[in-house]
Amino acid sequence: xxSLINASITDAGxxxxxxxxxxxxxxxxxxxANISIFLVFVGVTLFFVIRASKNTSTAADYYAGGxxxxxxxxxxxxxxxxxxxxxFLGIVGAIAIYGYDGFLYSIGFLVAWLxxxxxxxxxxxxxxxxxxxxxxxxxLRQQPVRIAAAISTLAVCLFYLLAQMAGAGAxxxxxxxxESGIGQSLIIAVVGSLMIFYVFIGGMKGTTWVQxxxxxxxxxxxxxxxxxxxxxxxxxxxxxxxxAVDNTGEEALLEPGLQYGADLFTKLDFMSLGIxxxxxxxxxxxxxxxxxxxxxxxxxxxxxxxxxALIGAFYLFTLVLGYGAAALLDTETILAAPGxxxxxxxxxxxxxxxxxxxxxxxxxxxxxxxxxxxxxTITASASFAHDVYAQVIKKGKIDSAGEVKAAKMTVxxxxxxxxxxxxxxxxxxxxxLVALAFAVAASANLPTILFSLFWKRFTTRxxxxxxxxxxxSALLLIAFSPVVWGRDTSFFPEIDLALYxxxxxxxxxxxxxxxxxxxxxxxxKVAEDPAKQAEMEIRSLTGVGAEKAADH
Amino acid sequence: MTQVNAPDAGPVDYxxxxxxxxxxxxxxxxxxFVFPMTAFFLIWYIAFVIVAAFFPDVMAIPVWGxxxxxxxxxxxxxxxxxxxxxxxVWFSNSKMDPKSSxxxxxxxxxxAGLPEEDKH
Numbered sequence: 113x114x115s116l117i118n119a120s121i122t123d124a125g126x127x128x129x130x131x132x133x134x135x136x137x138x139x140x141x142x143x144x145a146n147i148s149i150f151l152v153f154v155g156v157t158l159f160f161v162i163r164a165s166k167n168t169s170t171a172a173d174y175y176a177g178g179x180x181x182x183x184x185x186x187x188x189x190x191x192x193x194x195x196x197x198x199x200f201l202g203i204v205g206a207i208a209i210y211g212y213d214g215f216l217y218s219i220g221f222l223v224a225w226l227x228x229x230x231x232x233x234x235x236x237x238x239x240x241x242x243x244x245x246x247x248x249x250x251x252l253r254q255q256p257v258r259i260a261a262a263i264s265t266l267a268v269c270l271f272y273l274l275a276q277m278a279g280a281g282a283x284x285x286x287x288x289x290x291e292s293g294i295g296q297s298l299i300i301a302v303v304g305s306l307m308i309f310y311v312f313i314g315g316m317k318g319t320t321w322v323q324x325x326x327x328x329x330x331x332x333x334x335x336x337x338x339x340x341x342x343x344x345x346x347x348x349x350x351x352x353x354x355x356a357v358d359n360t361g362e363e364a365l366l367e368p369g370l371q372y373g374a375d376l377f378t379k380l381d382f383m384s385l386g387i388x389x390x391x392x393x394x395x396x397x398x399x400x401x402x403x404x405x406x407x408x409x410x411x412x413x414x415x416x417x418x419x420x421a422l423i424g425a426f427y428l429f430t431l432v433l434g435y436g437a438a439a440l441l442d443t444e445t446i447l448a449a450p451g452x453x454x455x456x457x458x459x460x461x462x463x464x465x466x467x468x469x470x471x472x473x474x475x476x477x478x479x480x481x482x483x484x485x486x487x488x489t490i491t492a493s494a495s496f497a498h499d500v501y502a503q504v505i506k507k508g509k510i511d512s513a514g515e516v517k518a519a520k521m522t523v524x525x526x527x528x529x530x531x532x533x534x535x536x537x538x539x540x541x542x543x544x545l546v547a548l549a550f551a552v553a554a555s556a557n558l559p560t561i562l563f564s565l566f567w568k569r570f571t572t573r574x575x576x577x578x579x580x581x582x583x584x585s586a587l588l589l590i591a592f593s594p595v596v597w598g599r600d601t602s603f604f605p606e607i608d609l610a611l612y613x614x615x616x617x618x619x620x621x622x623x624x625x626x627x628x629x630x631x632x633x634x635x636x637k638v639a640e641d642p643a644k645q646a647e648m649e650i651r652s653l654t655g656v657g658a659e660k661a662a663d664h
Numbered sequence: 665m666t667q668v669n670a671p672d673a674g675p676v677d678y679x680x681x682x683x684x685x686x687x688x689x690x691x692x693x694x695x696x697f698v699f700p701m702t703a704f705f706l707i708w709y710i711a712f713v714i715v716a717a718f719f720p721d722v723m724a725i726p727v728w729g730x731x732x733x734x735x736x737x738x739x740x741x742x743x744x745x746x747x748x749x750x751x752x753v754w755f756s757n758s759k760m761d762p763k764s765s766x767x768x769x770x771x772x773x774x775x776a777g778l779p780e781e782d783k784h
Contacts, residue, residue, distance in 0.1 A: 212716075212723070212734055212735075212738075215735075215738055216713070216716055216738070219709075219712075219738055219741045219742070220709075220713075222741070222742065222745055223705060223709050223741060223745055225745070226701075226702070226705050226745060226748055226749070227702065229748075229749060229752055230698040230701055230702050230748075230752060231698055231702060234756075349731070350728065350729030350730045350731050351729075351730075353729075353730035353731065353735075354729070354730045357730070366724070366730060366732055366734070366735065367720050367723055367724040367732065367734060368716040368717065368720040368723050368734060369720040372717060373717070373720060379717040379718060380717075382713070382716075382717050383710075383713055383714070383717055386709075386710075386713045387710070390706070390709060410756075410761070413753070413756060416749075417749055417753060420745065420746070420749050421746075421749075424742055424745060424746060427742075428742065566695075642679060643678060643679055646678035646679040646681070646682035647678040649682060649691070650678050650681055650682060650687065650767070650771070653687075653690055653691060653694060653764055654690070654764045654765070654767045654768040654771070655764065655768050656767075656768050656771045656772060656776050657772070657776055
C-alpha cells in the first residue's frame with residue numbers, strides 16, 4: 113500500500129531529471145500543454161458551478177444538490193468521486209512495477225461496491241436526509257450518536273483529504289516539472305482555493321458536475337489508451353502479457369507476490385487491506401452523501417449500478433495500461449521519473465500519444481484531485497454544519513438558510529486546513545492515510561450502519577462502543593505500527609516501537625468494532641424505543657416519506 | 665439514559681404495520697436475497713485473497729498462452745460482481761418494488777411523512 117500514490121513524495125523534488133523520458137514529462141514545452149488543458153477543464157467546470165449556484169438556496173440544494181440528479185448522473189459522479197489519483201496513477205503504476213499484486217488491489221476496490229448495492233445505498237437513501245448521522249441517530253439517542261458519527265465522518269474526510277492534497281504536490285512535480293517546495297506549496301494553495309470557490313458557491317450541485325465531467329474525461333482517456341495499447345499487440349492480451357514479462361525481465365510479473373509476498377506480515381497486511389477496502393467503501397462518508405442527491409431509492413440503486421459498471425470498466429483498463437506500461441516503458445525510467453511509479457500512466461500516455469495525450473492525462477489527473485477534494489470538503493461541511501452545528505449545538509432550531517451559511521463557513525475552514533495540511537504533509541510519507549481512511553470507515557461506520565439497519569436489539573451504547581472503539585482502535589494500532597516506527601519509510605525510522613506488526617489496522621479493528629457493537633447492545637440497561645425501530649425499518653424498506661424530503 | 669423518544673404521534677402506527685404479514689413478507693424477501701448474496705461474494709473474495717497471498721503457485725498455473733489461473737480468477741471476480749449486480753437489479757424490480765411500493769402508497773395516503781425532528 114505504501115507504494116500507492118505519493119509513495120515517492122520524498123523523491124519528488126530530489127531526483128534530478130536524469131532520463132529522457134522523465135524530461136519529456138517536465139520539459140519540452142509540455143508543462144505548458146498540461147496547464148492549458150487543465151485550464152480548459154477549470155473553465156468548463158466553472159461554467160457548470162456558476163450555473164449550479166444560481167439555484168442553490170436551501171439546505172437540500174446545498175448538501176444534496178436539490179435531489180435533482182438522475183441515477184446515471186449520480187453514478188457517474190460516484191465514479192468520479194471514487195476514482196482518485198490513487199486509483200488511476202497508483203494502480204497503473206503498481207501493475208507496471210509489481211504486476212499481479214497491483215491488479216489484486218483493484219479487485220478489492222470494485223467488489224466493495226456490492227456491499228453498497230446490496231446492503232447500504234437504498235436503505236440509507238430511504239432513511240436519511242443529508243448525512244450518515246441522520247440514519248445512525250434515527251432510532252437511537254440523537255445527541256451522542258450524532259456527535260460520534262460526525263467525529264468519525266470528519267476523521268475519515270480529514271485523512272483522505274490530507275492524502276489527496278499531499279498527492280497534489282507530488283503530481284505537480286511530476287506533471288509540471290515544478291520541483292521547488294515553494295512552487296509546489298503554491299500549486300497546492302491554488303488547487304485548494306479553487307476547490308473552496310467551487311464548493312462555496314456551487315454546493316453539492318457544483319461538486320457533482322465537477323465529478324461527472326472529470327469521470328467522463330478520465331474514463332474516456334483511459335479507454336482510448338487501452339484500445340491503443342491493445343492495438344499495438346494485435347488485440348491479443350496474452351501477447352501483451354508476454355511483452356511485459358520480456359521487457360521487464362521479471363518472470364513473476366504475472367503472479368501474486370512481488371509486492372505483498374515477502375513474509376507472513378506482508379501477506380497478512382495485504383489481507384487486512386483487502387478487507388478494509390471491501391468493508392470500508394460502502395461506509396465512506398463522501399460516498400454515502402452521494403446517495404442523497406437522487407430523488408428515490410430506485411435512483412440510488414441505479415447510481416450504484418452505473419458506478420459499478422464504470423468503475424469495473426475502468427479497473428479493466430488499468431490492467432491493460434499497467435501491463436502496457438511494463439511492456440512499452442523501461443522500469444528504470446518509470447522509477448527514476450519524478451513521482452516514481454505514479455509516473456507510469458503519464459509516461460505511457462507520452463509514449464503513445466506524445467505531448468497532447470500526456471497533457472490530456474495530466475489535466476485529468478489534476479481534475480481528479482480537484483474533484484475528490486471538493487467531494488470530501490462538501491461532506492465534511494455537511495457533517496459539521498448539519499450534524500454538529502444545527503442538530504447538536506442549535507438543537508435543530510435553525511432554518512435552512514442558517515444551515516447553509518454555517519456549511520459555507522465550514523467549507524472555508526476545511527479548505528484552509530486542507531491547504532495547510534497539504535503543504536505540511538509534503539515530503540512526508542502519507543500514503544498510509546488512504547488505507548487508514550478505508551479502515552476507519554470499515555471499523556467506525558460500517559458496523560453501526562449495518563446494526564442499526566438490520567438488528568432490532570441494537571442500542572445507543574452498542575453504537576457508541578462500536579464507533580469510538582472502531583475509530584480508537586484503528587488509530588491506536590496505526591500509532592504503534594511500522595508506519596510510525598522503525599522502518600525506513602516511518603516517521604521515526606530509528607526507534608522501533610511498532611508493537612503491531614501490520615501497516616493496516618483493519619484485521620483487528622473491524623472485527624473488534626462489530627464485537628463491541630454487539631456486546632454494548634446486549635449489556636445495555638436501557639431499551640431503545642421500539643416504535644422508532646419500527647418506523648426506521650418500514651422507512652428503510654419502503655421509502656415512506658423519503659421522496660418528500662426534497663420539499664423543504 | 666431514560667430519555668426515550670415519545671411514541672410517534674403521527675397518523676400511522678408503525679409497530680402495527682411492522683407486525684403485519686405483508687410487511688413481514690417484504691422484509692423476509694429482502695433478507696433472503698441480500699444476506700446469502702453478501703455471504704457468497706465475501707467468502708469468494710476472501711478465499712481469492714487468501715489463495716493469492718498464501719498459495720501464489722496456484723495462481724501461476726498457466727491456462728492459455730501467458731494467461732494464468734490468477735488472471736482468470738481475478739477476472740472472474742469482475743464477472744461475479746457484474747452478475748450479482750444484474751441479479752440484484754432483476755430481484756429488486758420484480759420482487760421488491762411491487763411489494764414495497766404497495767405499502768408506501770398506502771402509508772403515504774394515510775399521511776405518513778417525515779419524522780418530526782426533520783421538520784424545520
